[in-house]
Amino acid sequence: MSSTWYSLIGLASGVAFILALKGLSHPKTARRGNLIGAAGATVATLSVFLYVTPGKDGAEAHSLPIHNLGWILGAIALGLIVGVPAARKVEMTQMPQLVALFNGVGGGAAALVAIVEYLNLGDTATTAEVIFTVFTVVVGCVSFSGSIITFMKLQELMTTRPVVFPGGRFVIAGTLVAVLGVSVWVVVALGTTPLLVLALLSLLFGILFVLPVGGADVPIVISLLNAFTGLTVAASGYVLSSTLLIIAGTLVGASGTILTRLMAEAMGRSLFGTLFGAFTAKPQAATGAAEERPVRSGSPDDVAILLNYARRVVIVPGFGLAVAQAQHTVRELADLMISKGIDVAYGIHPVAGRMPGHMNVLLAEANVPYDQLAEMDEVNPTFGQTDVAIVIGANDVVNPAAQTTPGCPIYGMPILEVSNAGNIIFLKRSMRPGFAGIENELLYDPKTMLLFGDAKASLTKVVSALKAL
Amino acid sequence: MDAMAITSIFVLSVFVGFEVVSKVSSTLHTPLMSGANAIHGVILVGAIIVADHSENNLELGLSLAAIVLATINMVGGFVVTDRMLEMFKPKKDASAAAKKEDEAAKGGQK
Known part of the structure; x- marks a missing residue:
């Protein structure tokens, strides 16, 4: 298959995703929209097996079959074995946390792809590629660990109340500064160690970022992390020269941002208040005294x-x-x-x-x-x-x-x-x-x-x- | 790809993304989020590409992990969205009952 056909198929998948989001916005067409999206994703995946983009230095464009085919198919099979039954069997009440979990693993996948591509490019990476890689690793890791925390909150594996510890906001700010600092370090001094440090710091930041969010606001955070993951996919698309990934990732990033705002509005909350409310809210007074009061049953x-x-x-x-x-x-x-x-x-x-x-x-x-x-x-x-x-x-x-x-x-x-x-x-x-x-x-x-x-x-x-x- | 083409694609996609979901009722917030979540599972494509490029066991191992995670995200996402939307189907009982009535009416005419 020529690169033109490959690009055209990528474009068709991009259009399918636009139609999918459009369809999902109306009750009558929602189910069809989802199926169109699934079809687009399937076609996009199949097309990679028929054509492989150039590798290192642009010189390695090779014909079929792609390398490590057996391993790749095995990994996909494993993903199917885990993912499909989980989605099929989940109770209605547990769907929200499953969506959070799926979002998290998507973010994790994007971060891993960026790390591998970084290792693979080595010294030949351009500054722009390194910057996009760093972005993907940071945001992908934040999305991964943040989603795991939202999952645990919704599954009630941990407290659903905002978790705030003394000086929490300084710890979070400090972690953020460290993440930015190490990011610059990775861009300036290319190396595996700084990238590993960056990944770990980002995971930590994701946890700290979601802990102070109260239970009722968790859906808004899932939606925000969903938009984040979309952006990481778009950034991976840049590094891998894949138009499809850029289109799909950006679509999810943009629509996810709007959706997050719509959800926040439906709850009468500002996004800022949702994320940082626990730090500014005064401690609640007189909640203990209520226990003994009579109720009429x-x-x-x-x-x-x-x-x-x-x-x-x-x-x-x-x-x-x-x-x-x-x-x-x-x-x-x-x-x-x-x-x-x-x-x-x-x-x-x-x-x-x-x-x-x-x-x-x-x-x-x-x-x-x-x-x-x-x-x-x-x-x-x-x-x-x-x-x-x-x-x-x-x-x-x-x-x-x-x-x-x-x-x-x-x-x-x-x-x-x-x-x-x-x-x-x-x-x-x-x-x-x-x-x-x-x-x-x-x-x-x-x-x-x-x-x-x-x-x-x-x-x-x-x-x-x-x-x- | 040159930077300008990429920037154009990016900016246009942002606007399309804003546009397609700007008017959606709160009923559909959850399925829409779940569907968008499944769409970013196409990072699977990227994971397969890096698995193909992998030059040593570390790279291969990491990219295979990415493939597993991306597949879970993509396939699981679409399946769970479909299950949510299944609930919105036109009422089975009502339509089935209406059908029966129709048939009964037809039978009566004969």
Whole structure:
């Protein structure tokens, strides 16, 4: 295959990626868009086996077969054996951390490619090539270690709260300065040792960079690291003279940046506040005193009675619904209420769950009619006319502290104003605070009733109690 | 490739990237992020190229590790995105029920 054909195939893959992103931006074309992207990636990968770009000094362009073919195919097979089952078997609730993990390994791959190419080019590397290599190693390593930390936070292998240690900001600033210093060292004095030091420092920086981010803001960070990885792929494309990698990497970098901003806006957060908020926030006062206060808990029968005499009910789902896999049960409850002539709507907070859009996906799985799903701006003005708001496994997205307590980690985030409803029912597993780790005053409100237990079990009991009425 | 051509490709790609996702509902933020995540898995292409160039065992070992990671990123990414989007499919039950009704109606006409 000639280099012209190879370039044309690369261009076609680039176009496929543009169409993929475009398709993914609209609900109707999203699935097709993803398949177009997969097709583009497959064609691009196959084309490398048919044509190999020139190697060192531009003189090594060789014909088929490519070197180390057996090893390469073996490595791809290993990747498939690991990647496909992981993606297939993962639970709905664990998808966010899997995406974080995939992003991390992508960043790691880009960093490794840059290191190998650096070793391979040796003294023949131009300054520009070295600079792009350094960029890829630094950002790729940051993306790798940062994504691993976000994975651990989401998987709850470590605390989901912001991790801040004394003088933390100076340690982070110091590490960043060290990374920049060693980068210059690598560019000036070419060598393997400085590059290795740089990689290790970058990994450290990635960890320090993500540790102070609070649990609720983790999706934004994943999106940002995703954009980072895109840029490293673009930089590798420069070093490897691959137009395809430049186009694909830049597309992801640019769209990822916009997406990060959109997500931050949906949560009412500034990007800066997300990343560095933990350093500026004042320590929270008076969280301990709340433990002993009385709450009103009820039985499934109490809940059923309340619902039976309501005219309008808004269901507010959260991560607890996803954990309990209660989406089908909640639909059953909604259908039952509708058959009793009760007006039912789902109030969907854009970032309820662990990722934006999590609840839409979950309820779509249970075939909840789309017109029953009301977005935040739509449903908030209606809480005044709502008799009962049922909050199922959600906490932070209805926490009035976001409006009333300046300095708390979620301050400024738009919330679902369930406190305006006539009655509030919380389905909770325990009194434990939400993912962001903040006490919710609403739980102690006199018009709040708590129903403890697994969301699915509780809902099933409420459904049978309501049927019996 | 000359620097100007590369710069042009880069700048134009930035604008296309901005443009294609500028209006997306929050429902699709997650699948879109996951799909973009899968796309940068094409670093697999770069990993294969460096594996081909490798001149010693260290280089080969590192590039094979890169191939494994990139494959996981790319293939896993597209599969998990597809699984997320599967949930958005038009309601199976509703359409199946509608079909049955249609058929029943047709049967009735006969």
